[in-house]
Structure formats: structure tokens, C-alpha cells
Amino acid sequence: MALRLCILTRGTTRVLARGLADRHGRGVGKGGGAGGAIREAGGAFGERQAAKEEDYFRKKTRDAVEAYRRQAGRAVGKPLKEKAAEAESFCEKMKRQYDELKAQIQKEIKHYEAELEDHKAILEMHRRHVKEINDEVNKCK
Incomplete structure (x- = not known):
């Protein structure tokens, strides 16, 4: 130029x-x-x-x-679609964790209910033994 x-x-x-x-x-x-x-x-x-x-x-x-x-x-x-996808993914993850926690807690509840029944039976057995001992002591008086 x-x-x-x-x-x-x-x-x-x-x-x-x-x-x-x-x-x-x-x-x-x-x-x-x-x-x-x-x-x-x-x-x-x-x-x-x-x-x-x-x-x-x-x-x-x-x-x-x-x-x-x-x-x-x-x-x-991020674009709105990516945010929505992340939110859905997060919600799904939290739902799975909630379901797992709920199942674990229900399992523990059943375990402690079974233990409670066992303890009630043992408590009743001890009460019978205490009553028998009291009856024996009262007979001796």
C-alpha cells in the first residue's frame, strides 16, 4: 500500500x-x-x-x-440446564442416602425390639427367682 x-x-x-x-x-x-x-x-x-x-x-x-x-x-x-441436572443428581443421591439410613435404622429397631423381648423374659425370670427366695425366707420364719 x-x-x-x-x-x-x-x-x-x-x-x-x-x-x-x-x-x-x-x-x-x-x-x-x-x-x-x-x-x-x-x-x-x-x-x-x-x-x-x-x-x-x-x-x-x-x-x-x-x-x-x-x-x-x-x-x-453454569447454564441453567447444567444447574438443574446437578440439582436432580444431588436430590437422587440424597434420596439414596435417606433410603439407606432408613433401612439401617429399621434394622436397628428390629434388633433392639428383639433384645427388649429377651430382656423382658430375663427380667421376668429374675422376678420369679426373687419371689421364690422371698417365699423360702417367709417359710423359715
Whole structure:
């Protein structure tokens, strides 16, 4: 791309074109700009150096945008469908845990009811023994 300057003089238009390089790295005075010895020299190495710099800054910009998107994604949260699926999953998990706990408690209740029956039988047996002992003592008096 050349810089064109239009000059109007007494009815005629003259176009002056300044020879500029169309890309960075073509050399000083050719639009490539100064940027170190390699870029000043111009040529393929200057173009390559300029391309590397462009890639570097493009990558930095892309990384910054990705970091911003990740941060914004965390701030906004997950989409509603994902939240609903997680809530359903959590509810199912809690229901399973509740059912397991309920079954365990019912099992313990049956165990303690059986122990209670055994203890009642043992208590009744001890009461009979105490009564028999009292009867024996009363006979001796």
C-alpha cells in the first residue's frame, strides 16, 4: 500500500506516491519501521521477525481473552440446564442416602425390639427367682 498524496495546482491534479512497504519488517524508510538490527535491514528476516512479534502479541491477546472468559464464566455460573441436572443428581443421591439410613435404622429397631423381648423374659425370670427366695425366707420364719 503506497501513501498517495493528491496535490491540486492550477487546475491539474498531481498524485505523488511515496513508496512504502505493505508489511512490517521491510526495512527502515519502507514502512517497516525500526525495531532492531534485523528489522532495519529488511528482507525476509525482517518480515519473519515482524511476523513472530505479531504472533506473540496475538497469542497474548487470545490468552487474555480466554482468561477473561473463564473468569466471567465462573462469575456467571453454569447454564441453567447444567444447574438443574446437578440439582436432580444431588436430590437422587440424597434420596439414596435417606433410603439407606432408613433401612439401617429399621434394622436397628428390629434388633433392639428383639433384645427388649429377651430382656423382658430375663427380667421376668429374675422376678420369679426373687419371689421364690422371698417365699423360702417367709417359710423359715
